[in-house]
Amino acid sequence: MQRAQQILQDTFGYNEFRHHQSDIIKALLTGEDALVLMPTGGGKSLCYQLPALIRQGTGVVVSPLIALMQDQVEALNELGVRAAYLNSTLDAETQRQTEQQLLNGELTLLYVAPERLLTERMLSLLSQTELALFAIDEAHCVSQWGHDFRKEYQQLGVLQQRFPKVPRIALTATADKRTRQEIIQQLNLGNAAVFVNSFDRPNIRYTISEGQNAKQRLWSFIQQYHSQDAGIIYCLSRKKVEQTAAWLCEKGRDALAYHAGMPAEVRQSHQQRFLREDGVIIVATIAFGMGIDKPDVRFVAHLSLPKSIEAYYQETGRAGRDGSAANAWMAYGLNDVITLRKMMQDSDGEEQYKRIAHHKLDAMLGLCELTTCRRQTLLEYFDDQLEAPCGNCDTCLSPPETWNGTEAAQKALSCVVRTGQRFGVNYVIDVLSGEENERIEKFQHNQLSTYGIGKDLNNSEWRGVFRQLIALGYLDVDLEGYGGLRLSEQARPLLRGEIVLQLRHQQKDVSGTAGSKKSKKKALRSVDEELFSALRDLRTSIAKEHGVPPYIIFHDSTLQEMANSRPDSLDAMRYISGVGEQKLKKYGSDFLNVIQAHPLAEILNNNFSDTVNETLHHYSQECDVERIAQQRNIKLSTVYGHLAEAIAGGFLEVRKVVDLGDAEFNEIVNALEMVDDGEDNLPQQKRLKAIFDALDQSYDYGVLKCVQASL
């Protein structure tokens, strides 16, 4: 294992193993088989790449995803590892060469598609070669109940018969208990050591916001938190995909559409641009994403509600694979709920299929309407327990206020009954609010006892009530598809007053995914932004030159660490996570040059806290204290307090910071000296208070602090 640790550091540039990586590697090194369930972004590939580097012979990786193969091989070559792939995209000559390399024992890793591996030709080629291990990626494809079923996967059991001495490792990021059993059975992994990781993706912040104007809210979310980041936006229909992409382009972002109705080569080129350029947004139907392993997708947004929690988890899981903070943002509203409910009922599948689909949608809607931690519920769905609320989802960060909605719900339900259980939401709300219009008059619904009994809530509040009643299953949407509402069985006890219904308050400002800015700030201080963007530019140009995606050169998190710690030599750079020997040799000095070309301003070269430096950074750009307070959204005296630290440290000249005439300045200095003479050991705060009072409270505390700091 010492060797493994060494390779982790030298080749991959990481200091420590994550999750069960080290146990898994240990198992393979001793020749055992392994089954690994690990969430995306957990570092699955390292589990077989590293043992393949240590064991004699070639490691053979079975993968169904061609794009992913190419990606991994490029990444390995960058690290100086000899890797290649064999799939249908290669011409005959390249294939022949690769096979020859394999026979010569020149490959550490070979990626193969399952249908190719199972050919007699390939199997006999492998039997003439020394093999380090077999890795079967995306092992859940073996399950015929799953959505990624591949027939060839069921035949991979043959590997054990043909190569009984070669250890095998099967890996997947999505497998419930039943699928797990199937994998073990079909792949003959009865003796394998099983490693199950938590499905938790702690770096992803989940936000599900309700209400109208989803597009507008999406835009302010992107503007505020991801103005330059790559992201994926999911929509339900092709039309919406195209409209949204065009709309984002108008707003000045690089946004590309992706859906099954587009010509294959356009889709391909959009995917390539998303992978190879910085800051591209893909707007897609759910068809996009399988086999995309871009680590620096910083946000995934849903403009349409996914049909199940599995789909939501899988799609949001494409964010933040590099482990850095990422956002999963979703907007949903009354219309989404109605559309999906209707779709579910209209679909002409078998009854059993419908029931399952219905149940899954219920769980998804339940997640949306939660007033408790989203992550806990999400993980519970996968039989995974999270002890305490996560603190990194919208309901944890700003707990939704709830109100006793029993009476409102009763009014809503009675009005649905009184109007004959055949009208849609808008009409029922009109009746509740006592609107006067032709339709209501025609049906004489202004004569009903429920007419006008809902004036205490406004239109959007009523929409919130109905959304929740439908989402929580008290109201059904009719089968004929006109959107008429009908009471469900569940509604009776509520109408009779036997249960109390707590409803969510409409969120006032939902665009502010509170705190996510903070977690981003942690990764990148504003003082380092300029350098970071210069490092990114360098990365882009190197990536273009090599014809690989930028993240294959360095991950964002590696560049952030460089910007933050500003190494001044190749030796220092070696300690940056993600910089291995090979990359240090190839790119180290180029990146070092960029760092040296962006020296930290004299005033920022200090040991003060991040928040003080943030203020100093602002100050170095414009010396207006009030504007800094505004921009940073902190108190004026806090800004002065930060500047006082810099004054005390000799970084700033007090008279430049505080706007005082000679007389005023001297007055403060005198007052300070007098208080000093009076009482010796007065605590700082009391001392300032005394001066504050002695000067008739005419100067800001912060100003006094600054003057004091200069003495």
Ligand SMILES: [Zn+2]
């Ligand atoms: Zn939470």
